[in-house]
Each structure stands twice: as structure tokens, then as C-alpha cells.
Amino acid sequence: MSETTATIIFALVVLLGAVSAAAVLTWFERRLLGIWQDRYGPNRLGPLGIFQVLADMLKLLTKHDWVPPFSDRVVFVFAPTALVVAMMMGFAVVPFSETLYIIDIDIGLLFFLGMTSLAVYAVLLGGLASNNKYALLGGLRSAAQMVSYEVFMGLSLMGVVMLTGSFSLQAIVLAQVDGWYCFSQILGLYVFLIAGIAESHRLPFDLPEAEHELTAGFHTEYSGMKFAMFMLGEYLGLILISCMITTLFFGGWLGPDWLPGLFWFSLKTFFFICFFILLRAAIPRPRYDQLMSLGWKVLLPITLLNLVITGALALSLQGAS
Amino acid sequence: MLSAESTGNGTIVDDLFARFGAGLFVVQPTVDNTPTLWVAAGELLEVLSFLKPHYPMLYDLFGIDERQREHRSGLPAADFAVVYHLLSLKPVAEIRIKVSVIEPEGEVPTAIGIWPNANWYEREAWDMFGIRFSGHPNLRRILLPPTWEGHALRKEHPARATEMEPFSLSEERQEYEQEALRFRPEECGMETASADTEYMFLNLGPNHPSVHGVFRIALQLDGEVVVDAVPDIGYHHRGAEKMGERQTWHSYIPYTDRIDYLGGVMNNLAYLQAVETLAGIEVPPRAKVIRIMLAELFRISSHLVFYGTFAQDLGQMSPVFYMFADRERLFGIVEAITGARMHPAWFRIGGVWQDLPEGWDKMVREFIDFMPARLDDYDKMAMQNSILKQRCVGIGSYSAQEAIDWGITGPSLRATGVDFDLRRDRPYGGYDQFEFEVPTANNGDCYDRAVVRVEEIRQSLRIIRQCLDNMPEGLYKSEHKLTTPPPQEATLHDIETLIHHFLSVSWGPVMPAGEASSLIEATKGINSYHLVSDGGTTSYRTRIRTPSFPALQQIPLISRGLMIPDLIAILASIDFVMADVDR
Numbered sequence: 066m067s068e069t070t071a072t073i074i075f076a077l078v079v080l081l082g083a084v085s086a087a088a089v090l091t092w093f094e095r096r097l098l099g100i101w102q103d104r105y106g107p108n109r110l111g112p113l114g115i116f117q118v119l120a121d122m123l124k125l126l127t128k129h130d131w132v133p134p135f136s137d138r139v140v141f142v143f144a145p146t147a148l149v150v151a152m153m154m155g156f157a158v159v160p161f162s163e164t165l166y167i168i169d170i171d172i173g174l175l176f177f178l179g180m181t182s183l184a185v186y187a188v189l190l191g192g193l194a195s196n197n198k199y200a201l202l203g204g205l206r207s208a209a210q211m212v213s214y215e216v217f218m219g220l221s222l223m224g225v226v227m228l229t230g231s232f233s234l235q236a237i238v239l240a241q242v243d244g245w246y247c248f249s250q251i252l253g254l255y256v257f258l259i260a261g262i263a264e265s266h267r268l269p270f271d272l273p274e275a276e277h278e279l280t281a282g283f284h285t286e287y288s289g290m291k292f293a294m295f296m297l298g299e300y301l302g303l304i305l306i307s308c309m310i311t312t313l314f315f316g317g318w319l320g321p322d323w324l325p326g327l328f329w330f331s332l333k334t335f336f337f338i339c340f341f342i343l344l345r346a347a348i349p350r351p352r353y354d355q356l357m358s359l360g361w362k363v364l365l366p367i368t369l370l371n372l373v374i375t376g377a378l379a380l381s382l383q384g385a386s
Numbered sequence: 387m388l389s390a391e392s393t394g395n396g397t398i399v400d401d402l403f404a405r406f407g408a409g410l411f412v413v414q415p416t417v418d419n420t421p422t423l424w425v426a427a428g429e430l431l432e433v434l435s436f437l438k439p440h441y442p443m444l445y446d447l448f449g450i451d452e453r454q455r456e457h458r459s460g461l462p463a464a465d466f467a468v469v470y471h472l473l474s475l476k477p478v479a480e481i482r483i484k485v486s487v488i489e490p491e492g493e494v495p496t497a498i499g500i501w502p503n504a505n506w507y508e509r510e511a512w513d514m515f516g517i518r519f520s521g522h523p524n525l526r527r528i529l530l531p532p533t534w535e536g537h538a539l540r541k542e543h544p545a546r547a548t549e550m551e552p553f554s555l556s557e558e559r560q561e562y563e564q565e566a567l568r569f570r571p572e573e574c575g576m577e578t579a580s581a582d583t584e585y586m587f588l589n590l591g592p593n594h595p596s597v598h599g600v601f602r603i604a605l606q607l608d609g610e611v612v613v614d615a616v617p618d619i620g621y622h623h624r625g626a627e628k629m630g631e632r633q634t635w636h637s638y639i640p641y642t643d644r645i646d647y648l649g650g651v652m653n654n655l656a657y658l659q660a661v662e663t664l665a666g667i668e669v670p671p672r673a674k675v676i677r678i679m680l681a682e683l684f685r686i687s688s689h690l691v692f693y694g695t696f697a698q699d700l701g702q703m704s705p706v707f708y709m710f711a712d713r714e715r716l717f718g719i720v721e722a723i724t725g726a727r728m729h730p731a732w733f734r735i736g737g738v739w740q741d742l743p744e745g746w747d748k749m750v751r752e753f754i755d756f757m758p759a760r761l762d763d764y765d766k767m768a769m770q771n772s773i774l775k776q777r778c779v780g781i782g783s784y785s786a787q788e789a790i791d792w793g794i795t796g797p798s799l800r801a802t803g804v805d806f807d808l809r810r811d812r813p814y815g816g817y818d819q820f821e822f823e824v825p826t827a828n829n830g831d832c833y834d835r836a837v838v839r840v841e842e843i844r845q846s847l848r849i850i851r852q853c854l855d856n857m858p859e860g861l862y863k864s865e866h867k868l869t870t871p872p873p874q875e876a877t878l879h880d881i882e883t884l885i886h887h888f889l890s891v892s893w894g895p896v897m898p899a900g901e902a903s904s905l906i907e908a909t910k911g912i913n914s915y916h917l918v919s920d921g922g923t924t925s926y927r928t929r930i931r932t933p934s935f936p937a938l939q940q941i942p943l944i945s946r947g948l949m950i951p952d953l954i955a956i957l958a959s960i961d962f963v964m965a966d967v968d969r
Contacts, residue, residue, distance in 0.1 A: 102707035198588050202610060202950070269701060269773065277596045277699045278954050349774045350701025352951045353610065 076157070076167045083156055087300035092118045094342050101346050128289030133195065136286060140194035145291045148187035148298030155180040155305045160235045162318040162326030173234040174226065177309060178219050181264055184302065185211040188266070191295070192283035203282025206272045206353055213360050214263040220368040221256035224249075224375035225313050238317035247314040249378070252371035254314045256364050261310065263356070265302035267341065269348040270356060277350075307337035398440055398481065399423070405436060412462050414484070418663050418902040422482040424462050427494050430485050434470060434500050441472035441481055442790050444497070445905075446931040447507035448916070449515040452486075454541045455920050457899035465489045466515050470497065471903075471916070471931070475790070475804065478812040480905070487517050496522040503793040506939045514539035514627075524574075529620040529968055532566045538628060539927075545625075545632050569604040574616050576606050583608055592621045596699045596954045599964030603941065603953075610949045615942045619935075622968035630928025634894025635661055636735060636870040638925070642915075643729035645930060646966040648688040649909045650720070651680045654733035659815060659904035660915045661735050664897045665868040670861040673737035674816035679750070679853035680723070680732065682846040686757075687716050688909035689839045689846075692961045696836055697768045699958035700777050705768050712760055719749045735895065736869030741862045750854050754847045761843060769840060775833060782944045782956035783831035792943070793936035796911025797838040798960055802830035808907040815906070819856075820849050832959035839961065870895045894923040903929075910934055910961050930969050934962035 092107060092115060099106025110116035132138055158173035160166040170176060185208065192204020226232055228249065229240040237246075247254050263270040274282040284295045311317055311333040320329030351359070399421050402411065412424040425433050450467040452458065464486030472481050485494050496519040497504040508519040509528040516537040519525060527534060536543050544550050555563075571578055571587055578585055591602035600621035606614040626645060630638055642653040655677060662669065669677070690713045694706030717727045723746055724730035724739070732739050768774055784794075786802040799806060807824040809817040825841035827834035863873050870890050871877075877887035899921035905914045911933025920926035937960045945953045 098703070102704050103711050104707055198586060205609075271701075277701060278951050280594060346704045348702065349697065349768075349771060349777065350951075351773050352777060352949060354949070355773075355776055 072167060075165070079156055079161075079167060080153055083153065083301055083304060084297065086304055087297050088118050088122065089115075090300045090303070090338065091121060091296065097339065097342050098346050101343060122293075125289055125293040130289050130291075133197075133286050135196045137194040137196065140190050141286075142291065144187045144191035144194060145287065145294035145298065146187075147190070148184050149294050149301065151180045151183035151187065152298050152301035152305055154183075156301075156308075158234055159305070159308045160238055160312060160317055161330050165327055166235065169233055169235040172232045174222060174232040174237070174313075177234075177305075178215075178222075181218075181302070181305070182211075182215055184264075184298065185215070187298065188283050191287070195283070195286040197286050199279045199281070199285045200283050203274060203279050203285070206279075207266065207283060210263055210266070210270070210272055210353070210356060213357060214260045217256050217360060217364045217368050218260035218264060220365075220372065221253045221260060222313060224253040224371050227372075227375050227379045234312055234317075238312060238319060241316040241319060245314060245316040245319075250314060250371070250375070252367050253375075254310070256368050256371070257310065257313070259364060261306040262341065262344070263360075265299060265306050265341075267299065267303065267345055269344070269350045271350065272353050272356060303338060303341055304334070307334045307341065310337050398437070398479075402433065402436065406433065412460070414461055414901075416482075416902060417666075417898075417900040418660075418904065420480045420482055420903070422484060422901070424467075424484045424486060427485050427487070427492070430483070431495050431497065431500065433483060434472075434497055437472055437481065437483070438500055441474045441479070443473040443475065443793055443795075444470065444501035444503055444507075445473035445480070445793060445912070446471040446914075446916070446929070447497070447504055447511065448929045448931075449511040449517050449539070450918060450927050450929075451515060451539065451541045455918075455926060457920050462486045463488065465492065466517055468494050468511060468517060469916070469929075473905075473912075475806045476811070478808065493518045493520045495520050498522065501793075502791055503936050503939055506935065513537065516540065527620075529623045531563065531620070533563055538625060543628075545628050569616075569618075571604075571606065574604075576614060576616075580608075585613060590950075590953075592618075596957055597964075598695065598957070598962065601938070601964050601967070605950070605953070607950075610951075612945050612948055612950065612953055615945050615953070617938050617941050619938060619964070619967050622964040624965075624969065626969040627928050627930055630925045630930075632924060634923050635897055635925065636890075636894050638928070639733065640729065640731035643731050644965060645932060645969060646688075646908060646910060646913065646934070646963050647728065648684075648691050648963055649913075649966075650684040650687065650728060651677070651724075651730055651732055652684045652688075652906070652908050653913070654731065655681055655815065656904065656906045656908060656913045657915045657917075658733050658735060659906065660902050660917045661897065663902040663904055664900055664917060664919050665735065665866065665895070666898075667736045667864050667866040667868060669737055669815070669864055671816070671858045672860040673862050673864070675819075675853050675857055676738050676742060676862060677733060678816055678820070679850055679857075680720070680730075680738075682849045682853075683716060683720060685846045685909050686843050686850075687713050687720075689843050690716075692839055693764065693768070693836070693843075696958045696961075697774065699954050700774055702768060702771070702774065705764060708760070708764065708767075712757065715753055715756070719746075719753055722746065722749055734863065734870060736866055737861070737863030742857075747854055747857075750850060754851050754854070757847055758844065761840070765840070769836065777951070777955050778833035778836065778959065779831060780829070781832045781948065781952050782959065783829055783834075784940070784944050785830060788940075788943070789830065792940045794911070794933075794940065795936075796907065796909075796933050797842060798835055798911065798933075798937060800824065800826045801834040801838045803828045808905055808912060812905075814904065820852050822849050832955045835959040835961070868895045868897070896921065896923055897925075903931075908933060910963070910966065911937070932966045932969065934964075934966035937962050938967055 096106040107117040108114040110120055132141055155177050157167045158176050188207040189204050192200045225237060225246050229237045287295060315333050318326030318330040410429055414422040416422045447470055452464045452467050466487040468485045470483040496508055506528060508522055511517045512525050513527045513529055514537055569589060586607045588605045588607055589602060590605055591597045592600040602618040604616040605612055626641055629641055639654055642657040643650060645653050690709040694709035697705040721727050722743060724732040786804045789799045789802050803826055805824055805826050810824055822845045825838050827837050863869055872887055872890060877883050897919040899919050901918050903914045903916040905912050913933055914931045916929035917925050918927040945956055
């Protein structure tokens with residue numbers, strides 16, 4: 066078997082794995098929130114209610130595939146697809162273990178940032194194409210929110226890049242053998258965490274959706290399979306952000322030798338997924354302008370400060386060696 | 387501000403006579419001893435302006451169809467009466483001014499110039515009775531759809547479906563009705579564009595996750611900034627007042643539960659106090675304390691729903707689940723005592739349905755011991771949360787003066803610093819026997835409205851504990867002959883008691899003719915039923931004054947210039963129930 070074939074097969078495995086993980090997450094999230102909130106969550110179908118995933122999928126797949134007559138048809142269909150594709154592409158550069166990765170390119174980190182940026186278009190276009198006032202407001206919010214948080218997200222990672230001296234994710238993981246970046250890059254981690262939630266627009270930063278204000282925001286008009294793709298995109302985003310936090314700040318697949326790297330990677334990622342889910346249960350939603358001012362007035366200065374400190378640190382280390 | 391000088395009830399009428407001449411007025415005796423004066427439409431505004439310094443709040447304004455009323459000797463000729471019910475907070479005092487309207491030309495001048503909240507009330511009187519208010523800027527239907535024919539509370543308007551043609555909805559009719567619902571900015575005097583921007587009009591509701599029922603607000607938006615808002619109500623109207631004219635005094639009780647559907651038996655209390663005033667029944671002490679305990683349990687239940695949905699509307703997901711779980715515990719008690727949960731309809735004319743069951747004290751004690759710690763948790767979780775504070779502090783605030791001008795009562799009034807609670811300031815139904823604080827706040831913003839309600843939960847727990855420790859022995863139902871149904875021990879002894887029992891259960895009791903209302907501090911503010919008895923087994927007119935109605939009228943005032951999320955915070959904080967608004 067040639068190396069190309071192996072890579073293609075592995076890529077398919079990753080895609081399937083990510084989609085299944087996202088599907089299971091829909092159930093896991095509801096169960097976890099349920100436990101947290103003194104109730105059960107879906108617990109009827111199969112052991113612990115796990116087959117709820119199948120039932121939900123079946124329901125969404127068999128729903129009438131409806132496109133509102135007043136919408137911009139082509140863009141309306143394209144938007145959710147774009148989200149899922151962009152998020153899936155992001156998984157291409159994730160190093161699952163020392164040997165398990167689809168591709169390790171020199172600009173891996175930039176590729177990841179680029180793919181998540183594409184997701185903005187999906188949400189924005191979905192909102193615009195719906196030709197619905199709530200969707201329009203949602204689309205506008207997402208454009209403002211994601212474009213500004215894009216800035217901090219990119220900048221917050223530059224500290225990691227400086228310390229490693231490379232954009233390659235595999236190199237970043239290997240550079241953490243002596244110590245995870247979550248300590249030296251604590252400020253970067255803080256900003257990236259917040260920007261990550263904003264980027265995957267989940268509560269408390271789900272302003273484009275904000276069901277209490279905009280009914281369902283940008284996907285108000287979506288139903289059936291296209292709605293499912295938006296949800297899939299959201300959960301893929303959640304997994305991807307958790308993977309990246311693990312990779313960039315918590316040593317990726319590094320861990321004690323008695324278990325394979327994939328295990329450590331999955332464990333850490335799982336931890337962050339749970340963290341994001343529980344965060345959703347705990348915090349109220351800020352107002353849209355408050356989120357913006359938090360970004361520009363607090364997070365941006367912190368990021369810049371982090372860059373200065375890290376730069377000085379990196380230079381002094383260089384001088385020392 | 388609350389009341390210019392302390393003019394007692396006796397003297398204000400004298401003052402009026404001195405100022406306008408006694409010949410101008412006809413004094414109507416009422417069972418509840420609230421001074422009730424008829425005045426000619428020409429002098430109405432002057433009289434109201436004279437009274438405003440003494441009675442700063444227009445508590446209620448409604449119509450009465452006088453045409454079929456038999457017991458009205460000594461009253462001026464009238465086809466309809468418009469009643470202005472005024473309220474003074476300190477000291478607590480009421481007065482009613484009535485104006486007669488003779489068909490077909492009769493008109494009443496609008497009182498909007500004196501009290502801004504007259505606006506919606508006058509629209510309602512127009513909608514229900516066809517009474518015209520000259521000078522009203524927007525005299526359109528408010529509760530019934532614009533396509534409605536006739537005025538529903540007129541006596542000749544059918545009260546039951548069987549009195550009308552069978553209903554069918556043809557396609558043309560549907561089109562017509564839907565078209566009538568379209569929001570037209572120009573009808574509300576709104577510009578569609580300013581010099582540099584074109585406004586967007588957004589229908590928030592009638593089905594929207596955060597409007598707590600079916601409530602529509604048409605928003606004029608500049609981006610996300612609310613330029614103006616037009617609340618549209620009536621989607622939940624069930625004709626509760628009309629039903630009151632068909633149901634017996636007794637069988638109307640279950641309908642009251644569904645007015646403020648979170649308030650449960652609290653509604654029974656407002657209604658029954660008015661009925662008991664008409665009947666002249668004094669409720670025995672045990673029944674009073676039982677009633678207070680149940681009413682306070684329901685106050686907690688209602689406030690818990692408020693608390694949870696308040697946090698939820700601000701995007702906090704979890705609190706509502708914890709609070710509904712607590713409410714479930716509370717309903718366990720209510721169920722054990724009354725047999726029902728949300729709408730027990732458990733109070734009766736003259737008392738309550740049954741005595742408390744065995745073991746009630748244990749359940750109640752467990753609950754009141756358990757709650758304070760939970761409330762502390764919620765305080766940390768929700769009220770102390772910095773994002774929640776950011777969303778609420780300084781948002782949607784109004785002054786004490788504005789609150790009084792717009793008829794706001796209850797916690798929403800106390801949030802502006804007005805220390806006024808009927809339970810303490812004019813105790814009814816036995817509240818004078820209890821010790822509790824009246825929580826207030828200062829800024830009248832969304833946050834303060836929540837703070838006051840949360841503290842009220844604690845005070846209610848305190849009252850319930852006092853009920854628990856001091857439950858009197860004795861009758862749970864009065865021995866008065868109008869108590870319905872009569873106490874079991876007093877029935878079925880001989881032919882007299884048998885007939886009495888049979889009549890009061892089958893036809894219902896006959897209340898002496900008269901008028902009465904009785905204000906109570908309900909969960910959301912002051913609630914009362916103005917009952918007119920014409921000496922029959924049913925009410926001649928049932929007027930339900932609810933606290934949610936004026937709160938919605940005030941929304942445009944406090945939401946202009948804010949953003950959509952702020953509007954949601956305001957809606958969440960004023961704690962209304964659409965069934966309470968539309969009746």
C-alpha cells in the first residue's frame with residue numbers, strides 16, 4: 066500500500082471519526098447538561114439513551130428538504146455546506162499522535178486559522194440568504210463578532226509560534242516536551258479560549274443565534290438536513306477548538322509512555338469539550354456591544370502584552386544559548 | 387409625590403363639595419365603603435385634576451353597561467358608566483369617580499392629559515363597550531382583533547358560541563384576518579426613514595421565546611437600536627370578564643386561577659375578598675391563616691418562575707432548571723393540601739374547601755428549612771454574576787414618579803424606592819398578624835426589579851413560618867349563610883338545610899345587590915376584582931384589574947434608545963403573564 070493511499074484512508078477515518086464524534090456530542094452534551102442541571106436529558110433510547118443520536122439523525126434526514134421561496138436559493142444551500150467543509154478541512158493539520166496526522170505542513174497553524182475564518186462566511190451568507198429579519202440581525206452580529214475575534218485569536222497564538230519558531234503543529238507539540246505552553250503562554254491561552262468560544266459561537270457567546278433575542282438568529286429559516294449541517298459544523302468547531310487548545314497549550318499527544326499518544330490527545334481534548342459544555346451551562350450572555358468592547362479593550366491589550374513579554378523572553382533565551 | 391396631604395376619606399369628599407358644589411355630584415353608597423361619586427362628563431377632567439394631588443395613581447378605568455341593571459335607584463340616568471378608580475399610596479385610600487354615558491351621542495373626555503396610563507384603559511373601554519373618549523389620539527381596539535364586530539361586554543353581545551352562527555374560516559376570511567394583523571408603521575405615527583437611515587420594522591412576537599406567552603411588540607429599529615416600540619396585546623384574551631356574568635359567584639372561582647396563571651390561589655383571594663365584602667362574610671381566623679399560607683406559597687412559586695426565566699432570558703441556561711425543581715417541591719405541598727398544582731381553585735366563599743391534611747406541617751417545614759440555602763446558591767449563581775449585572779444594571783429604569791403615573795404596582799414599584807405594600811400598609815385577610823419586611827431598591831432598573839423579588843421570596847418564607855408556628859384552631863369555613871358550599875355539618879339535617887344546600891349548590895348563592903372591590907398585593911402587583919351584584923346568582927359586571935396590564939403599556943417609554951437584548955432584559959424583569967394582561 067502506497068503512502069498516498071494510506072493517507073487517503075486515514076483522512077477518511079478522521080472525517081468519519083469527527084462526524085461521529087460530533088453526532089455523539091449532541092447526545093453527550095444534553096446528558097452532561099442534564100446531570101449538571103438536576104434532570105435526566107435524553108435517556109430513553111438504548112443504553113443511557115445513546116441511540117437518541119440515531120433517532121435524531123433519522124428525523125433530520127427524513128425531514129422535508131425545504132428552501133423558503135423568498136430566500137436566495139443557491140447561497141441558502143451553499144452556506145451550511147461551506148461551514149462543514151471549512152471545519153473538516155481544519156482537521157487536516159491536527160496531529161493526533163506522533164505518527165497519526167493527515168498532513169504536517171509548515172504553515173499548519175495558519176491553515177487552521179484560515180479554515181476557521183471561512184466559517185464566518187457560512188454564517189454570514191446563511192443569515193443574508195434567508196431574507197429574514199432575525200437571520201439578518203444574526204448574520205450582522207456574527208460578521209462583527211467573528212471578524213474581531215479572528216484578530217485576537219490569531220495574535221494570541223503568535224506567542225506559541227515565537228517560542229517554537231515554527232507554524233508546524235507537530236513542531237509545536239514537540240517543543241512542549243520540556244513544559245506545556247499553558248504555563249508560559251497563560252495569557253495567550255486565556256485569550257484563545259475566549260476567542261475560541263466566540264469563534265464557534267456557543268453560549269455564552271452565541272450572539273448570532275441568541276435564541277432569547279433573535280429566535281434562532283442566522284439559522285432561523287433552516288430546517289432538516291441543512292439545519293443539521295449547521296449543527297454539525299458547530300460541534301465540529303467545538304471539537305476542533307478543543308483539539309487546538311490541546312495541541313497548542315497542553316502538549317498535544319505528549320504524555321507518559323505507558324499509553325499511546327492518541328489516548329493522551331483524546332483525553333485532553335475530551336476534557337476541553339466538557340469544559341466548553343459546562344461553560345455553556347454556567348454563564349449568561351453578554352450584550353453584543355459588550356462583547357465587542359471586551360474584545361477590543363481587554364483582550365487586544367492582553368494579547369499585545371503577551372507578545373511583548375514572549376518576544377523579550379524568546380530573545381533573552383536566544384542570547385543565553 | 388405619594389399623596390400631597392393626608393386627606394382622609396371623609397374629608398376629600400367634603401373638599402370636593404366645597405370646591406365644586408355638592409349639587410354636581412351624586413354619591414353612590416357601596417358595600418366596600420369606597421367613596422363613589424357620579425359626576426357629569428363636562429366637569430370630569432376638572433374633578434380628576436383636583437383629585438390627582440391626593441390620589442396620584444389612576445389605579446383602574448373601566449366601563450359598566452348600566453342598561454339592564456335593576457338596582458340602581460338614586461343613580462343618574464346612564465346607558466354606560468365609566469369608572470375612574472384612583473389610589474393614594476400614603477395613606478392608602480381609594481376613590482371612584484363615575485361618569486354616565488347616554489347613547490348614542492354620549493362621549494367622555496380623555497384623561498390621558500392627567501394620567502398617561504389612561505390610554506390603554508380607554509381603548510379597552512372603547513373596545514368592550516363602544517364608549518367614545520373625545521380627544522383620545524389612538525382610539526382603536528386593543529384586546530379584540532380589529533375585525534371584530536360589536537363590543538363584547540355590552541349586554542346584548544352573545545356570551546356563548548351557541549348564541550352565534552357556527553364558526554368557519556374560509557380562505558378569504560383568513561386572508562382578511564391576516565391582513566388586519568399586518569403592522570403598519572404609519573398607523574402608529576411612525577416614520578419609515580430618518581434623514582440618514584431607513585428603519586427596519588421587526589415583529590417581535592406574538593410567538594417569540596422571550597415574550598412569555600403570546601405578546602407582540604412591533605419594533606422600529608435602527609440597526610439593533612430600538613427607536614420606538616408598539617406593544618400589541620389581546621392574543622391571550624379569553625373574555626374572562628364576560629364569563630363572570632354567566633358563572634355563579636361560586637363557579638367563577640376556577641376561572642380566576644387562570645388570570646395570573648402563576649399566582650394560583652392568590653387570584654381566588656382577590657376575587658373572594660370582593661365577594662365576601664358583598665356578602666358581609668367574616669372569614670374565621672384559621673381559614674385566614676390557611677389562605678395566607680397558600681397565597682405566600684404561590685408568591686414564592688411565581689417569583690421562582692420569574693427568577694429562572696429572568697436568568698434564562700439573559701442567556702443563563704441553568705438557573706431555571708434548579709428553580710423549577712424547587713417549584714416542583716412546592717407544588718408537592720400544594721398538591722397534598724389542595725389536590726391540584728397550578729390552579730387549585732381551592733378557596734371558597736367564606737373560607738377554604740377543606741381543612742389542612744394530616745402531616746401538612748412537616749412538608750411545609752421541610753420546604754422552608756430547605757429554601758434559604760438554595761436562595762443563597764442562586765444569589766451567587768445569578769444575581770452576583772458580573773455579566774448578568776452588566777446586562778441589567780441601569781437598563782430599563784424608571785423613576786418612582788413615572789411608575790406611579792403609569793399605574794405600576796408591586797415589586798416593580800418598590801424597585802424604584804417606593805416603600806408601599808398593601809399587606810403592611812392596609813392589611814387585608816389577616817396580614818396584620820404577621821411580621822415581615824417590605825424590600826425596596828433604589829434605581830428602578832432591571833436589576834433592582836429582580837433584587838426586590840428575590841428578597842420577597844425570603845420574606846414569604848418568613849410569613850409561612852409564622853403561619854406554621856401559629857396556625858389557629860377552629861373553623862376553616864365561615865358559618866355565614868352565604869358560605870358556599872355550606873359547611874357539611876350544617877347540611878342535610880332537615881328539609882330546610884337540605885333545600886339550602888341544594889339551592890346553593892345547584893343555582894348558586896344570591897349576593898345582595900351592591901358594588902365592591904378588594905385590593906390585594908398579588909404576585910406581580912395589586913390585583914382586584916370590581917364586582918357589581920344586581921341581586922342575582924351571577925355577577926352583573928366583573929372587572930378584573932391586573933398588575934401586568936399597565937406594565938406592558940409602559941414598555942415603549944423605558945426601551946427607547948436601547949438595544950434588542952436590553953428590551954429582552956426589560957421584558958424579563960417586569961414579570962408579566964399574558965393571561966393576566968389580556969384576561
